[in-house]
Amino acid sequence: MNLQPDPSLPLLGAADVRRLAAELDVRPTKTLGQNFVIDGNTIRRIVAAASLTEDETVLEVGPGLGSLTLGLLDAAQSVVAVEIDAKLAQRLPRTIAELRPEKAASLHVVTADALKVTELPILPTALVANLPYNVAVPVVLHLLEKFPSLRHGLVMVQDEVADRLAARPGNKIYGVPSVKAAWYAEVRKAGVIGMNVFWPAPKISSGLVEFVRREPPESRASRAQVFAVIDAAFAQRRKTLRAALADWAGSGAEAERLIVAAGVDPSARGEVLDVKAFASIADARLNSLEP
Structure with missing residues (x-):
């Protein structure tokens, strides 16, 4: 009541x-x-x-x-x-x-x-x-x-x-x-x-x-791993995701590969992504590290 x-x-x-x-x-x-x-x-x-x-x-x-x-x-x-x-x-x-x-x-x-x-x-x-x-x-x-x-x-x-x-x-x-x-x-x-x-x-x-x-997005990545993607995407918010996530991923090419694997457009900017999309990018990186 x-x-x-x-x-x-x-x-x-x-x-x-x-x-x-x-x-x-x-x-x-x-x-x-x-x-x-x-x-x-x-x-x-x-x-x-x-x-x-x-x-x-x-x-x-x-x-x-x-x-x-x-x-x-x-x-x-x-x-x-x-x-x-x-x-x-x-x-x-x-x-x-x-x-x-x-x-x-x-x-x-x-x-x-x-x-x-x-x-x-x-x-x-x-x-x-x-x-x-x-x-x-x-x-x-x-x-x-x-x-x-x-x-x-x-x-x-x-x-x-x-x-x-x-x-x-x-x-x-x-x-x-x-x-x-x-x-x-x-x-x-x-x-x-x-x-x-x-x-x-x-x-x-x-x-x-x-x-x-509410429950966070379903993801294998941890909160800290997803937040690292968010921080990188908005560090220079006018950059495309491919450019903004280059340092995080190790290179622009690797960033693009992970973003595409997550089902996201690498030419988009972070400001159009919801939290589920950021979690998907973090998941894609985890998947790429598995043998």
């Missing part, structure tokens, strides 16, 4: 966020990509769009002062919050205890860099987060790789990053993030969030990206 946010429950507003920041002497930094949500209706919108069920454990990256954390605790069984800033991580349980005392035991805070996390106290089933703009893509890909228990999620990222993650083959912004995300999940853009709901206000709108886990 999907729970809808209760509008009667208090969330952090602009005055609350600034008060907590002043108490902790926290000044949002571009280095950590900190932009705190100060609008309760935006929090409710995100939580509703995440389609959480009451038995889920949500992974939140960069909870900051707890704006979104409160909304997530209202809709899920528990929240695992990964926060790199030690002061924010230490304050978060107190904030929850003050505003949601009945949910205090349902919060698990991990003080760590999300890009380095490989273990969590509880396996999460959903990822819902306002991600720091500067590391959004690597964080999403890292967590999808390390935590196969993540079945679905909704992340808020810079709007242009949202467009890239959700782009389809043939789109001019389709690239490495698009293909690698598609290895793990069906990805779509789920909305746009304006600038005035954050403190400090960013200079660009944010986008909501929804993903639903």
